[in-house]
């Protein structure tokens with residue numbers, strides 16, 4: 510039995526005993542993924558707990574983004590991808606069309622490394638998702654736009670230019686706009702793939718504060734190469750290496766007393 514399997518068993522027992530009770534929103538069991546013949550994810554057993562921030566760390570090419578994208582079915586449908594195992598969202602299997610992509614993505618937002626606002630106004634970027642979900646009333650849309658921009662700490666900076674192009678915003682503001690766009694559909698989860706790697710330290714700090722502010726309402730899984738960032742913002746951390754989860758635990762444990770030497774070596778900069 511691997512360390513992870515032992516941990517899972519321990520966790521199940523502690524849930525049964527109601528100790529350190531956590532509720533996974535995503536559960537992955539025996540998840541394997543191949544790009545052609547290249548085995549990118551190997552027997553992943555990793556939960557994402559509700560209303561926690563889970564950091565996914567590991568060296569380049571170890572499968573972090575592939576895992577994250579699997580959670581909203583972004584890779585599974587690509588040509589030449591083979592996938593096996595289970596991924597459940599709130600107890601329901603999401604793989605193989607078991608849950609339509611539109612339903613899943615109405616609950617799970619995604620933020621990428623490079624901000625990707627639509628070529629529309631700031632207002633229209635935020636109103637787009639709610640409109641797709643059938644909201645037409647202007648007063649309601651105005652309220653959603655304002656609330657989403659306030660939650661993403663952007664309102665004060667853009668309230669006088671809501672109908673100007675989103676492309677006129679700085680990179681950091683665009684990234685907060687993309688987070689606001691996710692928040693506008695009232696998601697249960699936001700998946701973030703290196704959301705600050707293209708940003709300066711001040712913008713990075715604002716995004717980290719934003720993550721801290723919204724984490725009571727929304728579950729966050731974040732891929733990051735920045736160890737300090739993972740330590741600062743996450744509750745749990747999973748360390749990936751060569752397509753496997755080597756170790757996952759409370760972030761304080763991973764950074765202070767990791768169980769696996771590989772984790773220790775990675776977080777202390779001895780490789781990767």
Ligand SMILES: Nc1ncnc2c1ncn2[C@@H]1O[C@H](COP(=O)(O)OP(=O)(O)OP(=O)(O)O)[C@@H](O)[C@H]1O
Nearest residue numbers: 544545547549567568569570571572573574575576
């Ligand atoms: N579309 C694809 N087709 C073929 N191979 C892919 C594809 N996407 C990723 N891979 C391969 O799968 C492996 C995992 O890639 P992935 O992008 O998930 O790693 P990562 O840990 O996120 O890397 P990075 O930190 O550099 O972004 C790598 O070997 C990569 O080359």
